[in-house]
Amino acid sequence: MRATTIAVIAAALPVAALAAALPAAQSATQSGATLAAAHPWISILPPLIAIVLAILTRKVILSLGLGVLAAALLIANLNPLTTLKTIGAAILGLFYADGALNTDHIYILAFLALLGAITALVLMAGGSQAFSDWAASRIKGRRGAQWLGTAMGVGIFIDDYFNALAVGQVAKPVTDKYRVSRAKLAYIIDSTSAPVTVLVPFSSWGASIIALMAPTVAASGLAVSDIGAFMRAAAANYYAIAAVLLVTAVVAFSLDFGPMRAEERRAITAGRPYSKDADIPGEVSEHLPHAESGRIAALIGPFITLVIGVVGAMFVTGALKGGTTNILRMLENTMVAESLVIGGLAGLAAALFFCWRAIRPVEHISAGTMVRGIGSGAASMWPAIQILLLAWLLGDLIGKLGTGRYVGDLVRGADLPVAWLIPVMFLAASIMAFSTGTSWGSFGILIPIAGDIMNSLGATEFLLPALGAVLAGAVLGDHCSPISDTTILSSTGAGCDIITHVLTQLPYAGAAAIAALIGYTTLAATASIIAGLIATLIALGLSVLVLVRMTTTLETEHCARREGAS
Numbered sequence: 402m403r404a405t406t407i408a409v410i411a412a413a414l415p416v417a418a419l420a421a422a423l424p425a426a427q428s429a430t431q432s433g434a435t436l437a438a439a440h441p442w443i444s445i446l447p448p449l450i451a452i453v454l455a456i457l458t459r460k461v462i463l464s465l466g467l468g469v470l471a472a473a474l475l476i477a478n479l480n481p482l483t484t485l486k487t488i489g490a491a492i493l494g495l496f497y498a499d500g501a502l503n504t505d506h507i508y509i510l511a512f513l514a515l516l517g518a519i520t521a522l523v524l525m526a527g528g529s530q531a532f533s534d535w536a537a538s539r540i541k542g543r544r545g546a547q548w549l550g551t552a553m554g555v556g557i558f559i560d561d562y563f564n565a566l567a568v569g570q571v572a573k574p575v576t577d578k579y580r581v582s583r584a585k586l587a588y589i590i591d592s593t594s595a596p597v598t599v600l601v602p603f604s605s606w607g608a609s610i611i612a613l614m615a616p617t618v619a620a621s622g623l624a625v626s627d628i629g630a631f632m633r634a635a636a637a638n639y640y641a642i643a644a645v646l647l648v649t650a651v652v653a654f655s656l657d658f659g660p661m662r663a664e665e666r667r668a669i670t671a672g673r674p675y676s677k678d679a680d681i682p683g684e685v686s687e688h689l690p691h692a693e694s695g696r697i698a699a700l701i702g703p704f705i706t707l708v709i710g711v712v713g714a715m716f717v718t719g720a721l722k723g724g725t726t727n728i729l730r731m732l733e734n735t736m737v738a739e740s741l742v743i744g745g746l747a748g749l750a751a752a753l754f755f756c757w758r759a760i761r762p763v764e765h766i767s768a769g770t771m772v773r774g775i776g777s778g779a780a781s782m783w784p785a786i787q788i789l790l791l792a793w794l795l796g797d798l799i800g801k802l803g804t805g806r807y808v809g810d811l812v813r814g815a816d817l818p819v820a821w822l823i824p825v826m827f828l829a830a831s832i833m834a835f836s837t838g839t840s841w842g843s844f845g846i847l848i849p850i851a852g853d854i855m856n857s858l859g860a861t862e863f864l865l866p867a868l869g870a871v872l873a874g875a876v877l878g879d880h881c882s883p884i885s886d887t888t889i890l891s892s893t894g895a896g897c898d899i900i901t902h903v904l905t906q907l908p909y910a911g912a913a914a915i916a917a918l919i920g921y922t923t924l925a926a927t928a929s930i931i932a933g934l935i936a937t938l939i940a941l942g943l944s945v946l947v948l949v950r951m952t953t954t955l956e957t958e959h960c961a962r963r964e965g966a967s
Contacts, residue, residue, distance in 0.1 A: 436478045441810070444802040447472035448836040448884065451795060455883045459680075459900045462784075465791035465884060472798035491797050495790065506793060508738035509562065510786055513893070514779040515745030516566055519703055521778025522752035523570075525771065526759035527695015528703075533574040535697045543669075546572070546579040547652040550586055554593025555645070560605040560737055561887055563711055563744075564594040569894030571704055582668040583675045584661060587895035587902040588909060592648035595840065595876050595887050596641040602631050605715065608732030613844060614868055617852030621861040628729065630865060637869025637930045639917035639937040640827075640877045646938075647913050650945045656952055659908035664901065679898035682785035682889075699755040706751035711744030749775075785893040792838055792884050799837050805846045808833040812850060819860040820928060824921035826851055827870040827877075831914070834878025838885040843875035866930055870921055877917070880910045916940040 436443055451468025455461050469488065477483035496503050523529055540546055550572035557564045568590050576586045598606040611631045618630045625633070635641075650656060657665045668674050675681060718740055719731030756771055799805075812822070812829045826847060834843040851871050855864040879885045883903045892899040919940040924933030 436475050438803070441803060441807040443475055444799070444804040444807050445836060447475065447795065447802065448799055448804060448838070451884055452836070452882065455900060456904070459898075461680075461788055461883065461899050462791060465788065465795055468795045468884070469791060469798060472795060472802055476798060476801055487798070488794075491794055494797060495793055505738040508742045510789070512738070512741040512745045513566070513782040513786055513789075515742065515749055516570070517778040517780070517782040518775040519707070519745070519748050519752045519778070520570055521774040521781070522749075522756040522771065523700050523703060525774050526699035526752070526756040528697065528699030528701075528755065528759075529574040529695075531695040531697045532571070532700045533578045536575045537578060540575060540579070543579045543581050544652060544655065546575045546581050547585065547589060549575055550589045551593060551649060551652055554590055555597055557708070558597045558601045558604050559712055559715065561594040561598045562737065562890055563741060564598065565590055565887060565890040566894045567704070567707065568593075569891075569896065571700065573896055574700075577674050580668045580672055581674065582661075582664040583679075583681075583895050583897035584664040584901050584905040585657075585668075586674075587891050587897040588661070588906045589648055589652070590895050591880060591887065591891035591902070591906060592644050592909070594891065595879060596644040599641050599872055599876055600635050600638060600645075602628055602635075603728060603732065605732055605735060605737050607631065608729050608735070610844065610872065611729065612733045613848055614852075617848060617856070617864070617868070620852065621856050621864050623861055623864065625865075630868075633865045633930065634869040634872065636934060637866040637924070638873045638876075639869075639920040639934065640873035640913055642934070643913035643916045643920075643937055643941050644876070644880070644910070646941060647909060647945070651909065654945070654949050654952075656945070656948045658948060658952055659905070660901075661905040661908070664905055675896070675898060675901070679901060680784070681896050681898060682782070682788065682893045695759055696755075699752075699759055702755050703748045703752040707744050707748030709744075710747030711740050714740035714743040782893070785889060788889050788899065789886060792886055792889060795884060796838050796842070800842065805833050805837055805842050808836075809846045809850050812847065812854075818925075819855070819858050819863060820925040822854060823863060823867050823870045823925050824918060826867055827874040827918065827921050830871045830874025831878040831881075832874075834875045834885070835882045836878075838879070838882050838888075840875035840879035840885075840887075843878065844871065847871045847875070862928065866924055866933070869930075873917055877910065877914050881907060912944050913941065916944060 447468045450471050451464050454464035454467060458464060469491075470484070473484045473487040473491070476487050494503070495506050536546070536549070540549060550568060553568045553572060554564060557567060569586060572586060572590075573583075576583075595606070598604045599610070601607050602611060611627050614630055614634065615627050618625065618627070623630070664675075667676065715735040715737065716728075716731050719733070719735035720726055722736060723730045723734030725731065725734075753771070756774075757768075760771065808829055812826060817825060830843045830847050833847065834840045837843070848868060848871055851867040852864060855861060855867055879887055881903070882888060883900060888903060889899060891897075892902045895902070916937050920933040920937030923936035924930060927933070
């Protein structure tokens with residue numbers, strides 16, 4: 402009955418939304434204006450349709466597809482033929498735009514395929530099993546397995562995409578062995594990728610944000626260097642700070658609550674890290690033939706080669722493009738997507754070497770089997786590639802509708818004391834990133850708006866806190882959105898169903914968001930970044946204390962049940 406009700410709601414939602422837009426479409430057509438230009442609120446409908454349907458139906462590809470269709474219909478003023486042309490042009494634009502190939506998209510998809518191939522070769526070489534056995538003698542218990550993922554997530558801060566995809570490949574065999582759910586691993590990965598990267602100036606995000614902030618800071622007349630401005634804004638990025646601290650507390654105290662508790666309970670009691678009906682992206686078939694006596698080097702070798710290749714390529718491409726060896730300028734000009742492919746090819750070469758060395762003595766595994774393994778590994782990424790393509794497509798069409806501009810205009814028109822615009826900007830950036838699926842789109846729109854408001858009012862003392870609030874809100878929205886590329890990639894890296902990841906992460910993101918909002922309210926009242934940060938930490942600390950008192954660890958619960966049964 403519940404499934405039938407959800408299906409009816411899912412089918413009715415896009416129809417009702419577009420029916421509501423029909424009178425506006427007729428009016429816009431008569432006036433010669435586009436529908437979204439005449440009625441900006443309509444631009445919220447496509448992301449709303451995609452997000453609500455994804456949560457209700459758990460069919461991400463279908464939901465994104467309907468969101469794309471709704472966005473194209475609105476751009477075309479509900480004209481069917483123009484809608485098809487709009488979708489066709491948007492699909493072409495994913496790969497070819499402004500007279501040149503869109504290499505960023507092409508290279509990211511290629512990196513996903515390369516990562517799948519590397520994973521298959523490592524599995525065939527027995528590297529995953531060898532690493533799992535090695536870790537069993539050194540990592541003690543479920544908490545130790547989770548600390549491995551957390552430490553790697555914090556340590557690989559150079560880029561969020563690379564972090565999200567690479568950490569899971571190493572941590573997954575260990576967390577599976579110690580019965581940690583894939584949802585928990587996805588939460589750890591997601592909370593130590595973008596939230597860490599956005600706080601570090603020596604990262605692809607940090608360098609780009611510094612460049613984005615520079616004109617606004619220069620216009621304010623503040624006597625502060627570019628990196629100094631970034632660090633002061635980072636100190637006001639309360640959500641990212643809270644998210645990183647919260648994930649460490651969750652691991653340290655086994656704070657499993659909400660939907661995450663059910664995922665962890667099944668992993669502990671049944672030994673299944675995900676449900677039987679879960680749609681797992683990037684999962685390589687375990688039926689591939691593999692060497693029985695693998696070595697840990699078969700996993701560590703390709704991974705280290707991958708890391709060195711990607712990081713090295715980021716600095717080299719940045720130096721070549723920027724014509725400088727200054728670290729920040731190299732990261733500002735780095736070509737991340739190209740670097741991922743260069744590192745991926747290096748990692749694939751290393752994986753081929755270790756796999757060939759491992760399978761050479763095995764009679765029933767040949768070079769042809771290795772080639773089939775590469776194909777199987779690359780094909781395992783196809784579900785993730787489909788979802789990512791649709792998310793990019795929806796993001797492009799939402800950009801044409803002006804969803805981000807609409808939210809930005811609401812902020813610009815807010816009639817509030819200047820200090821109280823800071824929590825408003827945090828909330829606006831959250832909504833914008835959640836609905837558009839991109840934190841970078843929110844940065845690009847709201848950072849200039851925040852700068853313009855603060856500079857025009859002469860409130861330069863609030864400029865950097867406002868920019869920090871924008872960065873924080875964008876990361877929060879990105880964290881919670883099922884149509885966000887980082888959500889998709891974190892799920893892919895962890896081998897977790899995307900909607901399961903979103904639903905299990907939401908309570909934790911909500912706790913960090915409330916603590917951050919308390920911090921921004923305090924900042925507005927005191928005009929002090931430090932006071933706001935202290936308020937955030939106190940609120941987060943109290944939340945953790947309450948959860949520690951209220952939450953019985955699942956390990957304790959499981960042991961008690963076993964003792965009772967005996």
